[in-house]
Amino acid sequence: MPLSLLLLSLFLQACVGNPNCYESKEVLVYCGFYSSETGKAGSIEKVSVRGLGSDSLIYNDKTLSKLALPLRSDAQESVFIIEIEQSSIVFRDSLSLSHTNNEWFISMECGCIVLHTLLDARPGGASFIDSVCIVNPEIKNAVTEHVKIYL
Numbered sequence: 001m002p003l004s005l006l007l008l009s010l011f012l013q014a015c016v017g018n019p020n021c022y023e024s025k026e027v028l029v030y031c032g033f034y035s036s037e038t039g040k041a042g043s044i045e046k047v048s049v050r051g052l053g054s055d056s057l058i059y060n061d062k063t064l065s066k067l068a069l070p071l072r073s074d075a076q077e078s079v080f081i082i083e084i085e086q087s088s089i090v091f092r093d094s095l096s097l098s099h100t101n102n103e104w105f106i107s108m109e110c111g112c113i114v115l116h117t118l119l120d121a122r123p124g125g126a127s128f129i130d131s132v133c134i135v136n137p138e139i140k141n142a143v144t145e146h147v148k149i150y151l
Contacts, residue, residue: 094124
């Protein structure tokens with residue numbers, strides 16, 4: 001009988017959820033918009049963003065002060081097309097982020113997530129992005145600004 005109680009308690013403990021599974025598994029790069037003249041944070045209206053090579057929009061016609069963008073885990077570079085509409089004219093530019101991809105094991109129950117380290121950030125130079133600056137290269141599953149985009 002004691003053996004069956006021991007097996008039952010082990011079975012019940014195995015069914016208890018792992019608290020690490022409640023940890024966010026979403027890993028995004030956060031980019032804030034800033035004025036190239038004043039250096040102050042700001043927001044822009046009618047912004048649409050999509051990843052290059054993807055048909056789906058990340059943002060569509062939104063007013064934003066920052067972007068939360070998913071980096072590609074199958075490549076060393078992620079490129080985003082950013083469009084701003086002003087007075088019925090659409091301005092298009094791009095943001096290229098070079099990065100490493102590092103799998104991080106959370107637990108047996110939760111699996112792995114891919115963390116990133118930013119190596120370089122470049123504007124496309126086509127339109128409205130003046131410059132970009134990496135302020136925190138370590139991309140983890142936490143909400144913190146990584147890139148400043150100067151307009």
